[in-house]
Amino acid sequence: MKKLIGSLTFFGLIGLMLVGQPNKADAQAMKNWTWDRYNLSFKLPYRMRVTRNNKRGFIAKMSGLILKIKPWKSRRSTARSSAMYGYGSYRIVRRKRIRKKRYIRGRSGFQRYLILGDGYVGRSPAYFAVIGLASKNSSNNFYVRMWWKKYNHRWVKRYIVKIALSFRSSLGGRRLPPSGGGYVPPSRGYVPMKNWIWKRYRLKFGLPSRMRPSRSTKYQFIAKMRGLVLKIKP
Numbered sequence: 620m621k622k623l624i625g626s627l628t629f630f631g632l633i634g635l636m637l638v639g640q641p642n643k644a645d646a647q648a649m650k651n652w653t654w655d656r657y658n659l660s661f662k663l664p665y666r667m668r669v670t671r672n673n674k675r676g677f678i679a680k681m682s683g684l685i686l687k688i689k690p691w692k693s694r695r696s697t698a699r700s701s702a703m704y705g706y707g708s709y710r711i712v713r714r715k716r717i718r719k720k721r722y723i724r725g726r727s728g729f730q731r732y733l734i735l736g737d738g739y740v741g742r743s744p745a746y747f748a749v750i751g752l753a754s755k756n757s758s759n760n761f762y763v764r765m766w767w768k769k770y771n772h773r774w775v776k777r778y779i780v781k782i783a784l785s786f787r788s789s790l791g792g793r794r795l796p797p798s799g800g801g802y803v804p805p806s807r808g809y810v811p812m813k814n815w816i817w818k819r820y821r822l823k824f825g826l827p828s829r830m831r832p833s834r835s836t837k838y839q840f841i842a843k844m845r846g847l848v849l850k851i852k853p
Contacts, residue, residue, distance in 0.1 A: 649781065651814035652679070655828045657690060657759060660814065662785035664778055684775060686765040686782075696760050698722070698730035702751025705734075705762030712738040712747045712766050725784045729754040733783060744769045746776075750783045761786075815842070820853060 648665035654677045663679055663686065671678040677688040691701050702720075709715065715738040723731040732751040739745060750763040763782070767775045813828040817840045826842055830849065834841040840851040 649778075649785070650816070651823065652677075653813045653828070654688060655813060657761075658788060658812075659688070659761065660785075660787040661782065663782060683768040683771040684765065685767075686763065688761055688763050690759040691762055696753065698732040698751040698753040698760070700751070701753060701760045701762045702732040702734050702749050705749040705751065705764050706736075709747065709749065709764055712740055712745060714738045715747070723750075723780060723783050729786050729788070731783045731786070733779070735779070740766060740768075746772050748779050750779075752786055754788055817851065822851070 649662040650665045650667075651660065651662055652669065653660045654672060656672075656674050659677075664681070667679040667681045667684070667686065669677070669679045679686045689705075691704055699722075706715070706717070715736055717734055717736045719733075719735040721733055723733050725731060730751075730753040734749040734751075735746075736748075737744065737746050745766050745768055747764070747766040749765075752761040752763065754760075765775075765779075812825040813830075814823065814825055815832065816823050817835060819835070819837045822840075826849065827844065827847075830842045830844045830847070832840065832842045838852070842849045
């Protein structure tokens with residue numbers, strides 16, 4: 620009887636540990652997103668939901684984690700200067716301390732500079748990351764800022780470098796002049812694209828950003844815009 624109780628207690632503890640953490644598949648799942656205004660593509664954890672995607676910024680959130688992206692000046696500035704500006708102007712995190720800063724090397728044409736640290740949001744301990752981005756393929760530099768609550772730290776930290784390495788950009792997106800004021804329209808013939816996934820079949824593809832899906836079932840995927848209808852069937 621004692622052995623039976625001991626076994627049940629052991630497996631009960633294992634169950635609680637598994638429930639308290641994201642499963643392995645969920646922890647590795649990343650979803651493609653595009654900031655249409657600047658033709659900037661990247662990946663975020665699948666559970667994050669986008670709440671803003673316009674000229675003012677890109678914002679994605681989930682429980683205990685908020686990520687924001689903003690353009691900064693022109694491509695003449697560096698990834699490090701973009702990151703330092705993003706860090707210096709990050710007001711929501713108080714009593715900030717930098718724990719680590721370094722360049723992250725990748726093959727997408729972007730220079731990336733990462734700042735990691737901790738501080739407080741309100742009265743609660745929190746962690747933060749700032750990623751500075753600079754590329755010859757983009758008319759702008761960008762900075763990515765994210766903060767998360769302490770209970771999310773082990774889960775979030777495995778994604779930071781993956782997010783930084785996922786950024787892609789091309790000429791033709793909206794650009795800011797060196798002064799930082801006003802917008803210059805994209806070059807003629809440029810069509811902004813957005814990534815979509817037909818979840819039923821894990822099929823990834825790009826469509827003009829003005830197209831909106833009207834159906835996504837096991838039978839078909841339909842997207843529409845004025846004067847254009849697209850259908851995909853298995």
